[in-house]
Amino acid sequence: MLDAPTQDYTKSLWAVRSFERPAKPAVQTGAIPLVSMQKVDAAYGKVPVLHDVSFDIHAGRTVAVVGESGSGKSTAARCITGLLPPTSGQILFDGAPLPAHYRKRSKDQLRQIQMIYQMADTALNPRMSIGQIIARPVQFYLDLTGKAKRQRVCALLEQIELDPAEYYNRLPSELSGGQKQRIGIARALAAEPRFIICDEVTSALDQLVAEGILRLLARLQDELSLSYMFITHDLATVRAIADEVVVMKDGHVVEQGPKAEMFRPPHHAYTDLLLSSVPEMDPDWLSNLLAERGVDNIGDAAVTKL
């Protein structure tokens, strides 16, 4: 495997230049959001963490939730998945209130909301083969067994651009970081969800690999009409993939709106701070890296192999 580039700051900005998905047209007035957080307060024990958090995610769109560490991004995700019931407010899915606790949700309600995590390494059971890992949600959510289950797992592997003949029986330890993250995506897709929360899914990856993952997620969104909530610290990722942006600070939403507005002044002072913390790009970094690696094709095929 090739060595990762050493300088994070240049990696981070390369995505801005090489892959920026145009934001989708504005949501139609009156459209019912797929997911709606409405005036949500949440606490760990007696410590309040979220305060009156409201934002919507519409069908087929990507909302990036950004903010400094501890601002409440993951807590908002836990409320949506039902791991942390809000102390007040509610979450609507397709216009209907979701039971606050995941144990009170139906199997179909659970199926429709899936998560992909940052640490693909720890998120995959090291003792199970790739085929077994993906087969579990296929069996649980779709009630498939035997040959039908195996066929579905193979189709999912193809969807994430890994050859089933080569990868079905491998263990997670036999995969690269980017390939592990692809397995995390296949496991989420296995439930046939409508909404996926992507929690820092590219931050542990080399930039070339991260870009392959972003392209894959963008393609899957178009093909499967998925909606994403993208939790990230990385504004390059926001630029690459988001339609709308929600900025959080100290458990409050301090700004939200279409991506183009968030990158255009005037911003809320806090958004300015986030934007100004993006470092300058070294313009020679990408060409040097590609030359070093002997890569002249930076399309998906090359990226998948890294």
Ligand SMILES: Nc1ncnc2c1ncn2[C@@H]1O[C@H](COP(=O)(O)OP(=O)(O)OP(=O)(O)O)[C@@H](O)[C@H]1O
């Ligand atoms: N399990 C927990 N028990 C108690 N407090 C918690 C727990 N998880 C998070 N917190 C606190 O809740 C606040 C919000 O944390 P949260 O993880 O939601 O922030 P975040 O924006 O996702 O941060 P990061 O980017 O570092 O993941 C922080 O003050 C954090 O210390």
